[in-house]
Amino acid sequence: MNRREWGRRLLGAALLAYTALAQATETPVWALDEPMPLRARYLLVGPDGGAVSDEDFRGRFQLITFGYTFCPDICPTTLLDMAEALRQLDGLPVQGLFVTVDPQRDTREVLKTYTAYFDPRILGLGGSPELVARAAANFRVRYARVETGPDPENYAVDHAAGLYLLDKDGLFLRKFAYGTPPAQIAAEIRAYASGE
Amino acid sequence: MRLRHLILSLLLALPLLAWAADGTATITADAPYVRQPPPSARAAGAFMTLRNTGQTALRLVAASTPAAGTAELHTHHEEDGMMKMRRVEAIDIPAGGEAVLRPGGLHVMLIDLHAPLAEGDSVPLTLHFDGGASLRVDAPVRRQIPTADHAPRH
Numbered sequence: 001m002n003r004r005e006w007g008r009r010l011l012g013a014a015l016l017a018y019t020a021l022a023q024a025t026e027t028p029v030w031a032l033d034e035p036m037p038l039r040a041r042y043l044l045v046g047p048d049g050g051a052v053s054d055e056d057f058r059g060r061f062q063l064i065t066f067g068y069t070f071c072p073d074i075c076p077t078t079l080l081d082m083a084e085a086l087r088q089l090d091g092l093p094v095q096g097l098f099v100t101v102d103p104q105r106d107t108r109e110v111l112k113t114y115t116a117y118f119d120p121r122i123l124g125l126g127g128s129p130e131l132v133a134r135a136a137a138n139f140r141v142r143y144a145r146v147e148t149g150p151d152p153e154n155y156a157v158d159h160a161a162g163l164y165l166l167d168k169d170g171l172f173l174r175k176f177a178y179g180t181p182p183a184q185i186a187a188e189i190r191a192y193a194s195g196e
Numbered sequence: 197m198r199l200r201h202l203i204l205s206l207l208l209a210l211p212l213l214a215w216a217a218d219g220t221a222t223i224t225a226d227a228p229y230v231r232q233p234p235p236s237a238r239a240a241g242a243f244m245t246l247r248n249t250g251q252t253a254l255r256l257v258a259a260s261t262p263a264a265g266t267a268e269l270h271t272h273h274e275e276d277g278m279m280k281m282r283r284v285e286a287i288d289i290p291a292g293g294e295a296v297l298r299p300g301g302l303h304v305m306l307i308d309l310h311a312p313l314a315e316g317d318s319v320p321l322t323l324h325f326d327g328g329a330s331l332r333v334d335a336p337v338r339r340q341i342p343t344a345d346h347a348p349r350h
């Protein structure tokens with residue numbers, strides 16, 4: 001090996017190191033108060049007791065919200081708006097999903113009756129507290145059980161509100177803030193559907 | 197003398213709190229309604245605008261209803277990216293002012309409903325004010341409508 005060969009190797013090593021360094025600095029570093037990237041995956045229990053995952057709805061848009069049935073107006077408003085958006089999108093493949101953040105009280109039966117009131121096409125998903133926690137963590141949805149009154153059974157669950165839209169491949173498209181009019185949600189889903 | 201004075205003030209204070217001298221109520225509950233809960237929901241929210249036309253501030257401290265096991269005064273607020281529902285000790289209605297109980301904010305939370313509420317049902321509520329005065333309100337059950345276009349965001 002001559003000096004020239006050595007020089008080439010050194011340069012190669014330096015380039016490799018430089019590339020590695022560049023990649024390292026490109027790797028996003030999430031500050032604590034910055035939202036973590038969203039991973040739109042879930043494995044939960046559906047109305048019939050079987051497993052339901054994000055992969056079950058390939059070929060359909062998914063409109064997902066997290067909440068609990070004890071909630072007197074935030075969650076009902078969100079579901080009412082979801083139902084109205086679905087109605088306006090009639091004919092487009094869109095799956096509405098309600099994921100409970102209160103699996104202890106929101107049993108399958110409770111969820112089934114609850115979602116049917118808004119639209120029988122909306123599926124209520126729950127499962128073990130661990131499954132729910134994992135799904136919520138993937139969506140960066142925070143929730144916390146809080147006792148509000150003298151009866152510990154009548155607790156509230158603080159939770160992030162809003163609707164999450166996934167595309168037909170299950171990839172996260174965007175979040176709609178709580179209070180977004182259903183006409184706007186429907187218009188945006190229609191735009192995504194025509195642009196694909 | 198002191199006792200007589202005390203009794204007299206008590207007698208005077210009670211009716212004065214919610215009723216004007218001419219016998220008309222100084223507190224009214226405008227447009228009360230109960231948001232119809234889905235059949236399997238254990239709780240429902242009651243909303244209204246409380247107007248105090250008197251010259252004394254009023255405090256709503258409790259509510260009761262035969263339609264549910266418990267009625268609590270609640271509020272909602274957004275914090276740390278979460279919607280939080282909390283019990284409040286009282287709802288103040290300033291003299292000549294109002295307190296608005298509306299979705300996304302203050303409400304009377306009816307917990308453990310005895311029966312599902314149908315549209316058109318009327319829920320009797322009794323509002324209890326600091327000092328002992330109370331107001332009877334009949335709140336019709338209403339089915340909510342979806343968020344309208346250009347609705348203000350919370």
Ligand SMILES: [Cu+2]
Nearest residue numbers: 072270281305
């Ligand atoms: Cu409440």
